[in-house]
Amino acid sequence: MELMDLLRTRRTYRRFEQREIDRSVIDEILLAARYASSAANRQPLSYIVINTREKTDLVFEQTRWAGYLPPEQGQPRENERPTLFIAVIQNTDINPDCDTDAGLAISNMTLAAWNHGVGSCIIGACNRDKLSELFGLTETQKLHTVIAFGYPSHTSRIADVTDPAEIKYYLDDARNYVVPKRTINDIVRYL
Ligand SMILES: Cc1cc2nc3c(=O)[nH]c(=O)nc-3n(C[C@H](O)[C@H](O)[C@H](O)COP(=O)(O)O)c2cc1C
Structure with missing residues (x-):
């Protein structure tokens, strides 16, 4: 896709087909994160990939969707859930203040995904305590956001x-x- 079309159509998607995302596409999304700029090139971010139904369900339960809409409209239904989550982790021992790094990496990842027709939703509204426990984060690791991915079943x-x-x-x-x-x-x- 031409770059400006990619940027215009890479919107937030909140309902997905129940079709797996190929490992090659996941690898490219992660590579896109690796390519992102980083303040002083300290690279404080790491990523956790959740791509089995059993585990995506556990993550999904700790996320909130489309705050402007009533839940029956905004919350994905059982057969509309994302098939992949990637958690963005801040390693605070490397750099405690890395919001811009995270934004750049998230932007790269969602664009790389959309280049393959994979839509995404950045999720800030999540239960960080429960997810940190589920992910086994250490004391110096902080959950920045989780990003949901999947093939969209709606347009935006x-x-x-x-x-x-x-x-x-x-x-x-x-x-x-x-x-x-x-x-x-x-x-x-x-x-
Ligand atoms: C930092 C950040 C956190 C967000 N958190 C959520 C969220 O918790 N749940 C949700 O459904 N959407 C979330 N979104 C998606 C925004 O609602 C969405 O980006 C906005 O409505 C504009 O839509 P667009 O991405 O299609 O331009 C988040 C977006 C950003 C950038």
Whole structure:
């Protein structure tokens, strides 16, 4: 896909086909994380891959989806769940302050996935205590986010924000996501 099309269509996806993601695609997603820039090149991030149904279910139970929507609309149903999670771990002994590193790595991973038609949802709203225990994190390791992946069973498109207060995503009549983005004129100023 052409780069700008990849960026425009790499949206958040929250319902997925129940089809496994090939190991070669998972490997490429992880390689994309490895390619990301890192402050002072300290590389404090590591990753945990969860790709068996038994374990993705355990992770899924600790995640919350689509806070702007009622759960019956936003929460994936049993047969719509992601087939892969990748947890982003901050190794605080290497660098305790690595939010930007994490953002760059997450961006690379979700784009590499979408290049293969694999959609994603970055999950910040999760039970970090329970997931840290499940992942067996050490005292110096902190769970940054988990990213859910899968082949989407819906579409998602960008719409222009017209009222500055109306930024909530919503579902259209076909249950596809619409994501309002502020227009270029609203967010850019040349000095
Ligand atoms: C740091 C971060 C945390 C997020 N956490 C969640 C989450 O917990 N649950 C969820 O359903 N979506 C989550 N999202 C997805 C956002 O809701 C989504 O990016 C936003 O609505 C814009 O949609 P878009 O990604 O298609 O542009 C998160 C996104 C980011 C960047």
